Amino acid sequence: MKVVPHTARGYVGCALLAAAAVTLPALRPGADTPWQTVLLLAALNTVCEVPARCPLATRSHRRSGRGGAVPVSPLGTVSFFPVLLAAALLLPPAAAALTALPGAVLARVDQPPAGLRRAWRAAELALAVWAAALVGQLLQCPGALGRGALGPDFPYVLLPAAVTALTFCLVLTALDGGIRATAEQMPPRTAWRGLLARSLAPHSVHGLAGLMMAVLWRSGYGPVAALFVLLPMYISCWGFAQYHRERAAHQATIRALVQAVDIKDRYTRGHSERVGHASVLIARELGMPEPRLEVVRFAGILHDVGKLGVPTRVLRKDGPLTPEERRVIELHPEYGHEMVRGIGFLGEARTAILHHHERMDGSGYPYGLKGHEIPEYARVVAVADAFDAMTSTRCYSRARPVGTALAELERCAGTQFDPRMVEALARALDRHGWQTEVTADETTVPAPRTPAPRPASAPPGAQAPAPARERG
Template identity: 40%
Template sequence: MRELPWPAKIYLAAVVAVAAGLIVRGLVVSEPLGEHEWPTLLVLALLFLVCESVPTLLNVQQAAMSVSFSAALAAVVLVGGAGAALVGATAVLSVRPGLPIHKRLFNGAQFALCGYAAGWVFEALGGHRPVVGDNRFTDLLGPFMGAAAVFVPLNFVLFAVMLSLAGQLRTEEVPLRGLLQFFISYLGYATFGLLIAGLWATVQSISAVLVLLPLFIARWAFGQYLAQQRSYDATIAALCQAVETKDYYTRGHCTRVSAASTMIAQEIGMRPERMRAIGYAGMLHDVGKLGVPTKVLQKEGRLTEEELAAIQLHPMRGLEIVRGIDFLDEAFAGIMHHHERQDGRGYPMGLAGAEIPEFARIIAVADAFDSMTSDRAYRKAKSIEEAVAELRKQAGTQFDPVMVSAFIRSLDRQGWDPPGKVAAPKADEVVVTVVKDHDDPTTPIEVVSER
């Protein structure tokens, strides 16, 4: 618990205290369980623990989700809100290895709060317990859906607040589209709770066994979705690594351009789902250099017109390389047009002003800034102040002034961590370096006419 910031510790203590108070109040004062309900509660608690002990890991650092809430929602119907709170509280006993005590306490407390709140809504909407027959069971559909509609959002909110206070989640980086899909899926899986309750009316505790298979299928579906997201990131990382083998001095350039592009996108108020796409575009903006002969990138002095054409075609080659990667979506435009200029003198299409896609205008600024503030084989890195001055100088001609201003504001607020000095290659190390960075606005390409 030492690693938790103080706001997170206070929040944890408050959630645990409220949950404990509600459980005691419910079981002792308001709605004590009958003798026949304790065996039901025990079976649901065991089902809850089984699911809670094998969660699906999320992309958020050290966070996971399970489908155990289905058992808690079944408890709402079968043993009431206080019983559901007690079922949820058993999360502290999870056998998941390596789970710290503060996470166990929070998981148990937040599930208890959700269960208690769902039970209150269930009864307020006319729900009843126990389930005794099919005729009465159909009357539970409305109250159950109301309980689920409270349980799931409350679970999300409590979870998100803790992650935010612990510094593991930035709300501006949450993709709203993906979150909405995840949320709707979560509500769908909540119906397993109603299935358990419905089966209980006829087969009693065997219903818990019967529902285990669909519950674990649901867990597998969660895992597949998240594995897909991780495979996307792995694909991007592999392509970036391939690009950076073209020049020893550009290692980390793709990641930094992605970070700077995201800073600009955040500053101009871009939606989170588009911010994920701009991050991908920043990572892959130079992937087309894989199609440019290394001897052209390494050439000293002036380029021939044919060599210049090879350089200027790299955005189009990049588009060809990644065209089949469907999840990149709007990132394609950033990869294709990030070398266009506001005055129309860029490449490959010679677009100007508003004709240039927004992603490309963002990446152009991020790309040039990182190029200037990084060591290259032919020069040392410029200071942040020098790079900002150059961006201001070129605003309106090479760069979009709106994007330049947004980036400078973001720099003033968040700062920037330059990559630092690049160690010279060892004497026995074979590396590839280029003698001119074509992304650096302070070193324009020189061409010798062949006419």
């Protein structure tokens, strides 16, 4: 269990005190609190909050390694906001703040300390709804919504509703940045960076849904009609959440496989990620659409996963390989293909794993395919793999300059590599440059990221790149 710093506990305590202060007016004797509306909205919010949590409502994200996004606040979770924004439009500020509390307290918490996380969630949502309702009241939004036969005042109601949703977004962003700064001990500049930009779009969508709920709630049809807005959006949000959970599982699978390869073959650490990056650069230059770019990235990252089936002593051998050892290591494409055969989301990436050591002239392995018999993804990965192998330092070879590596690829285009792929890589490096890195276990300062010079011809005495530069 991660220990929460005292500063974060103090921050949560202050938020709880502030939340108590803004909700108390609704609980005082004689307060004109519309309890029926408060209880109905609180129940709806709880029903939406407890079963599932929706990525569309995520207030902000942080990166987790090279993988996907995770909730930014170490004490927070995500919410389904339309009900709370409808409450901010329909109720007085103190009453609106109350609607957030039951759902926040009862929502599932996956990580300890559960009590502190629930307390933080309740406090920040109560404060955000209270602030949004206060602004909506100042802009006379409840009156603009109309009542019964008297319909809403369109388009005037759109402006106060938009400002109300923006206020909700700003308060949550400010509070989330504060918890990042205190719980994760981030510099203030880093803690708030990018939070508002990532929050505006989902809050705008939820604000519109909240406005539609509020209008129907005030109409002659009553609260039941508001469910016609809430239910479809919640179902859509749930489906989107399922997609993101599946995507996160895919990313976790790939990360686990890559980490296993890196642990087994320490001399090529980071190679898989760079081959994935170079493969995307090539594919983008070829005009591949975004869905194919993701598949080719998977292919590049996992191209060497079959090395898990190769004896470690062969992978880590410092000297030249014997013919028998070479035959063993040349089995790794088939090993890799067998390992990922059942991973459906990889699609065509599986053929790239199997065929990335085939050559255009038919002298490659494992099946000796030639020309366009070799799958396109495999031809992309073959160039990316050889390029990174040549520009990385290994236990058995020193890194070559980017320009020299490109010259080798161009010299071997047509016999070993597809000329289109080599040309695409050269164009991409002209535009983006390349961050050369050392992948052996030694301390070296990486070269600066500068555009790669494109050589006119190969230097004298150049040797064929891939077989000499990387084992397998």
